[in-house]
Amino acid sequence: MExxxxxAQGFAIALTPTNLAYGFVGALVGTAIGVxxxxxxxxxxxxxxxxxxxxAPTSAVILLAGIFYGAMxxxxxxxxxxxxxxxxxxxxxxxxxxxxARQGRAGAALAVSAxxxxxxxxxxVVGLMLLAPPLAxxxxxxxxxxYTALLVLGLMMVGYLGGxxxxxxxxxxxxxxxxxMVGLDPIMGSPRFTYGVFKLSEGFEFVLxxxxxxGIGEVLVNVERSTVPEVLKTRxxxxxxxxxxxxxxGLPLARGSLLGFFVGVLPGGGAIISSFVSYAIEKKLSRHPxxxxxxxxxxxxxxxxxxxAAATSSFIPLLTLGIPGNASIALIFAALLIHGIRPGPxxxxxxxxxxxxxxASMYIGxxxxxxxxxxxxxxxxxxxxxxxxxxxxxxxxxxLVGAYSVNNSVFDVGTTIAFGAVGYALRKLDFxxxxxxxxxxxxxxxxxxxxxxxxxxxxxxxxxxxxxxxAALLAVAVLLLLSPLVRWAFERRAV
Amino acid sequence: MRTSRTLTLMLAALLAALAAASPAPAQEFPAKPVELVLxxxxxxxxxxxxxxxxxxxxxxxGQALLVVLRPGGGGAVGSQQVxxxxxxxxxxxxxxxxPNTIFALVQKAPIGPDQFVPVARVNHSPAVLAVRGxxxxxxxxxxxxxxxxxxxxxxxxxxxxxxAADFPMxxxxxxxxxxxxxxxxxxxxxxxxAVLGGHADATFGFAPQLIPQIAxxxxxxxxxxxARRLSIMAGVPTVKEEGFDVTFTMWRAALAPKGTxxxxxxxxxxxxxxxxxxxxxxxxxxxxxxxxDFQGSKEFAETWRQEWETAAQIVGAAKK
Numbered sequence: 176m177e178x179x180x181x182x183a184q185g186f187a188i189a190l191t192p193t194n195l196a197y198g199f200v201g202a203l204v205g206t207a208i209g210v211x212x213x214x215x216x217x218x219x220x221x222x223x224x225x226x227x228x229x230x231a232p233t234s235a236v237i238l239l240a241g242i243f244y245g246a247m248x249x250x251x252x253x254x255x256x257x258x259x260x261x262x263x264x265x266x267x268x269x270x271x272x273x274x275x276a277r278q279g280r281a282g283a284a285l286a287v288s289a290x291x292x293x294x295x296x297x298x299x300v301v302g303l304m305l306l307a308p309p310l311a312x313x314x315x316x317x318x319x320x321x322y323t324a325l326l327v328l329g330l331m332m333v334g335y336l337g338g339x340x341x342x343x344x345x346x347x348x349x350x351x352x353x354x355x356m357v358g359l360d361p362i363m364g365s366p367r368f369t370y371g372v373f374k375l376s377e378g379f380e381f382v383l384x385x386x387x388x389x390g391i392g393e394v395l396v397n398v399e400r401s402t403v404p405e406v407l408k409t410r411x412x413x414x415x416x417x418x419x420x421x422x423x424x425g426l427p428l429a430r431g432s433l434l435g436f437f438v439g440v441l442p443g444g445g446a447i448i449s450s451f452v453s454y455a456i457e458k459k460l461s462r463h464p465x466x467x468x469x470x471x472x473x474x475x476x477x478x479x480x481x482x483x484a485a486a487t488s489s490f491i492p493l494l495t496l497g498i499p500g501n502a503s504i505a506l507i508f509a510a511l512l513i514h515g516i517r518p519g520p521x522x523x524x525x526x527x528x529x530x531x532x533x534x535a536s537m538y539i540g541x542x543x544x545x546x547x548x549x550x551x552x553x554x555x556x557x558x559x560x561x562x563x564x565x566x567x568x569x570x571x572x573x574x575l576v577g578a579y580s581v582n583n584s585v586f587d588v589g590t591t592i593a594f595g596a597v598g599y600a601l602r603k604l605d606f607x608x609x610x611x612x613x614x615x616x617x618x619x620x621x622x623x624x625x626x627x628x629x630x631x632x633x634x635x636x637x638x639x640x641x642x643x644x645x646a647a648l649l650a651v652a653v654l655l656l657l658s659p660l661v662r663w664a665f666e667r668r669a670v
Numbered sequence: 671m672r673t674s675r676t677l678t679l680m681l682a683a684l685l686a687a688l689a690a691a692s693p694a695p696a697q698e699f700p701a702k703p704v705e706l707v708l709x710x711x712x713x714x715x716x717x718x719x720x721x722x723x724x725x726x727x728x729x730x731x732g733q734a735l736l737v738v739l740r741p742g743g744g745g746a747v748g749s750q751q752v753x754x755x756x757x758x759x760x761x762x763x764x765x766x767x768x769p770n771t772i773f774a775l776v777q778k779a780p781i782g783p784d785q786f787v788p789v790a791r792v793n794h795s796p797a798v799l800a801v802r803g804x805x806x807x808x809x810x811x812x813x814x815x816x817x818x819x820x821x822x823x824x825x826x827x828x829x830x831x832x833x834a835a836d837f838p839m840x841x842x843x844x845x846x847x848x849x850x851x852x853x854x855x856x857x858x859x860x861x862x863x864a865v866l867g868g869h870a871d872a873t874f875g876f877a878p879q880l881i882p883q884i885a886x887x888x889x890x891x892x893x894x895x896x897a898r899r900l901s902i903m904a905g906v907p908t909v910k911e912e913g914f915d916v917t918f919t920m921w922r923a924a925l926a927p928k929g930t931x932x933x934x935x936x937x938x939x940x941x942x943x944x945x946x947x948x949x950x951x952x953x954x955x956x957x958x959x960x961x962x963d964f965q966g967s968k969e970f971a972e973t974w975r976q977e978w979e980t981a982a983q984i985v986g987a988a989k990k
Contacts, residue, residue: 364776373779443860499859631870
């Protein structure tokens, strides 16, 4: 019961008019930058950081945290409507979300994603409140070998993305791995495939590649077809999701939330990995996997729930260990430092107001985001009624301005256009770009983790099998690889 | 009638454009806001320091100081932009050891002391060597002894190849004659996490991040790399006190492109000198775990040159 009284104190802090207002502003700004491609949560939080110098520390954290998880809500909007992933975690939402929009079910996809985000976000706050310390201990057990095994498992899932052929998916993943190699290598810092261009030494910026391949590529393909306006026209069969759609989304939502919550605790790309692992799981479990890639609601519900749950649980390393797990949370860490609070293992006991105030504000923030996003759906869907001839140039401008805003660089705009052309070619040849983008993110992480493990073990490969967590993860990977073989054997015996 | 009116308007517009384009009358520098180019993305300690500088600069400069982010290429993109800018003092680089000494040497990028005139060094961040709270070594010397007896056994987590942790450890290894297992992590958070989780033995961190870990008994600080002890960690000796001739700090400084008139550099230097004494600026920097450590143009040019030469030896030795 102690937790309840502490939570009550938290609500007393979060519900003061000032903090309520900051929470609301955070959620609003977060939604806005989630919708706008390019400028992501870390850049926005950095811009707003100086404003928080004069605030109470709890207010500052409430505002900045709201921007971070608010962006997760907004991120799916452009993915569903225009096939533009605003941030890494919503690449997967493009696959089926955009197909739903093309079939006139944009409203349903947006509603499922908003409600799913709310359910997952709230469930994850409950988890954060109750399970933070044991989970932090679990995160500490994740060394390089465990990450390697997790990433191997993740990379295997990439082949399941989309509805096309597995072979083509794997070809795309291979291309993505190659593109991920561009830049300074993560262990020695030697340049690879940079051809003396310093701009390339940090590799291709993920957002630019994704916006080009998906957003620009899609526009180019659509411009070619004269039938587009008819296809995109929203036949409003009930603006929001139907009862069957909710029923289909229910279990994926629950599974996505759980998965996202646990994977999100791991510092690094928890939200991204959990979103597409959730997609792969739903496709595997579905009785009609062929519907995936054609507008399956499960393919939106699971990943959206997963990335929101992961966004919330990614606060756990900061709040319990004092170590930020991603760039946005590192800025919240900086905000606390400037206020003279040094987050560490004792934060919860030394600064209960910050911890419980933040927890309470997250409950409120998720509710605010739901109330904010549901009415917006009507507006977003209206947007699709704009004739494509008018919409298309706006989309291009929107994407290119977004690309420029990432680093204020014209080179980046060029990169986005170039990947747009690649995206067009891929679409023409019936290749799915999602495996490429995800392999590009996972490849360098896997390489770093693998090499780090081997430096740690001084070249001994047994390190992956001696440690229980990595051995278990690799065993799952092997089972997954063998599963078609096993099924084939069973089917043969049955005949 | 109508045409003549259009013509007049066009003429007026043309004149206005000409007036805007022609050089400002010999007004005193600075006649317009000065751009401080940050060669990194938002949110790092470099960014936070630059914003602390910008928050008080207008009082001493008489003009706003605008922080412009130009990330990319390990700092090379922003650095090169400033080198190519007109050397009139209106475009400065907020440079640092990372891009302008280490990256410049390792990647052979022309963004070092030959390309810039220093304006002023603002501060430096000393690195703190830390081990897990239950580690067998109570002092820096004990750790070095262990590494000497067990070559290659000490697992050291750096914060990225050639980064703020990797470089001082290379200096220490050279001075102490030790071999260690150098494991690169992607930033300070992951490196600290690796030590806390028992996946590595030691790392370099920054004081505000380590202090709460030390208070909770999770980490132990063994030494700092600066020339003096840190005010907020007064109990921790310097590496030099422990008997090894190594001092290394990551500096941050305003740099102007080569060819900037000396009078302009002097003006800027004077503004930075006063800024470094500002109380709210000092307080902000202290919260970030650094001490303000001002050095003027000439003095810092010498410091930088010395650092450059030491670093060149380390880089040269590693590349062999």
